[in-house]
Amino acid sequence: MKLHRNLVFATIDSLHLIFNEGKQADKVLRDTLKRDKRWGSRDRSFIAETTYDIVRWKRLYAEIAEVKEPFARPNLFRMFTVWATLHGIAIPDWPQFEDTPTRRIKGKFDEFSKIRKLRESIPDWLDELGEKELGKKWDKEIAALNKQADVVLRVNPLRATIETLQASLAEAEIQTEPIKGYPHALKLVERANVFTTDAFQNGWFEVQDASSQKVAQLLNPQPGMRVIDVCAGAGGKSLHIASLMDNKGQVVSMDIYENKLNELKRRARRNGIHNIETRVIDSTKAIKKLIGKADKVLIDAPCSGLGVLRRNPDSKWKLQPEFLDRIRATQAEILDSYSRMVKPGGQLVYATCSILPSENEKQVKAFLKREAGNEFTLTKDEKILPSSSGFDGFYLALLQKNNENEQ
Numbered sequence: 041m042k043l044h045r046n047l048v049f050a051t052i053d054s055l056h057l058i059f060n061e062g063k064q065a066d067k068v069l070r071d072t073l074k075r076d077k078r079w080g081s082r083d084r085s086f087i088a089e090t091t092y093d094i095v096r097w098k099r100l101y102a103e104i105a106e107v108k109e110p111f112a113r114p115n116l117f118r119m120f121t122v123w124a125t126l127h128g129i130a131i132p133d134w135p136q137f138e139d140t141p142t143r144r145i146k147g148k149f150d151e152f153s154k155i156r157k158l159r160e161s162i163p164d165w166l167d168e169l170g171e172k173e174l175g176k177k178w179d180k181e182i183a184a185l186n187k188q189a190d191v192v193l194r195v196n197p198l199r200a201t202i203e204t205l206q207a208s209l210a211e212a213e214i215q216t217e218p219i220k221g222y223p224h225a226l227k228l229v230e231r232a233n234v235f236t237t238d239a240f241q242n243g244w245f246e247v248q249d250a251s252s253q254k255v256a257q258l259l260n261p262q263p264g265m266r267v268i269d270v271c272a273g274a275g276g277k278s279l280h281i282a283s284l285m286d287n288k289g290q291v292v293s294m295d296i297y298e299n300k301l302n303e304l305k306r307r308a309r310r311n312g313i314h315n316i317e318t319r320v321i322d323s324t325k326a327i328k329k330l331i332g333k334a335d336k337v338l339i340d341a342p343c344s345g346l347g348v349l350r351r352n353p354d355s356k357w358k359l360q361p362e363f364l365d366r367i368r369a370t371q372a373e374i375l376d377s378y379s380r381m382v383k384p385g386g387q388l389v390y391a392t393c394s395i396l397p398s399e400n401e402k403q404v405k406a407f408l409k410r411e412a413g414n415e416f417t418l419t420k421d422e423k424i425l426p427s428s429s430g431f432d433g434f435y436l437a438l439l440q441k442n443n444e445n446e447q
């Protein structure tokens with residue numbers, strides 16, 4: 041592979057913004073990719089994939105390149121050299137690469153591969169936490185979380201079927217395949233930009249990982265019900281729930297951030313969904329009004345996001361142990377407060393995109409022991425691990441609230 045100067049420079053510029061200025065990788069790449077209209081899909085994917093790769097392997101590559109943060113520009117070129125050498129790509133004789141030794145890169149790679157926190161390129165604290173929470177399983181999970189994620193679509197049954205969507209994408213030269221056990225999912229055979237397709241513009245599908253699609257399935261909403269999605273964000277799950285309800289009944293989508301709910305409304309319009317009502321949680325009143333009013337409540341809780349590291353490798357470097365302590369406390373508060381919205385005889389699903397028991401089954405167990413949880417029983421739960429599923433790490437628990445006469 042021949043390296044092109046403007047693509048390499050765009051990659052280095054993106055890395056500078058992500059590493060040195062703390063900008064979010066997806067936002068940086070969105071802006072970088074707008075820089076040159078002449079770039080084709082291969083050029084774009086080179087910039088995006090190389091940037092994500094170097095973000096994912098930051099610690100390992102920095103150790104091999106013997107550079108430290110903040111990374112001066114010549115040091116970003118040294119890290120790029122590590123990436124290129126390990127991918128068997130020859131380094132061109134540009135002045136930027138003059139001081140970047142290529143010798144010993146493979147030797148150091150082999151040497152560091154014996155130490156998990158270097159091999160998997162993660163901070164010390166995260167390696168210790170993973171081992172403490174998951175024991176021997178941590179080895180396999182962190183390795184799986186360092187792989188590139190598949191792109192999975194969820195067909196919108198209000199607008200298309202798996203077959204019509206597959207055919208429409210094939211016309212745009214995007215090949216997909218169904219995934220056994222996931223009735224609404226299609227996996228891209230090769231990465232492609234699906235957002236420019238007619239099928240996307242017409243609301244035939246959303247991009248949603250296969251594990252995430254299991255959440256609304258477990259909630260099993262029925263047409264005519266009132267379902268409350270209390271941590272709805274930009275609405276990935278709300279849209280799925282509303283489509284399963286065939287636009288009949290009501291979905292109340294709530295979040296503390298109005299801008300996320302505005303995005304949800306835009307997506308709902310594109311999906312042809314008109315049974316979603318959004319409500320910002322700006323005081324406890326918003327919750328009190330809905331106590332005992334929902335047939336089903338979904339708590340898609342804020343979490344560490346450790347199960348989706350493959351999609352957001354930069355969160356390895358942004359996550360802090362103190363944040364994890366705070367988020368666990370928030371999860372417990374949310375469970376206690378929002379579970380009150382479930383009617384007697386109704387159901388609650390608690391979900392996270394984390395693989396840590398302390399955010400998942402331990403959180404549910406503790407809730408069931410507290411006063412707020414004493415009217416609920418755990419019907420079933422599922423831990424989806426990236427190493428065995430091949431998809432994002434998720435936890436889902438279905439809880440049943442007693443009928444009034446059982447209280």
Ligand SMILES: C[S@@+](CC[C@H](N)C(=O)[O-])C[C@H]1O[C@@H](n2cnc3c(N)ncnc32)[C@H](O)[C@@H]1O
Nearest residue numbers: 270271272273274275276277295296340341342
């Ligand atoms: C895992 S994300 C939700 C993703 C969303 N359900 C989806 O499928 O796209 C968690 C959401 O919880 C929201 N959140 C954080 N703290 C909250 C709170 N105290 N009450 C309600 N929502 C909260 C965040 O803004 C975030 O959108």
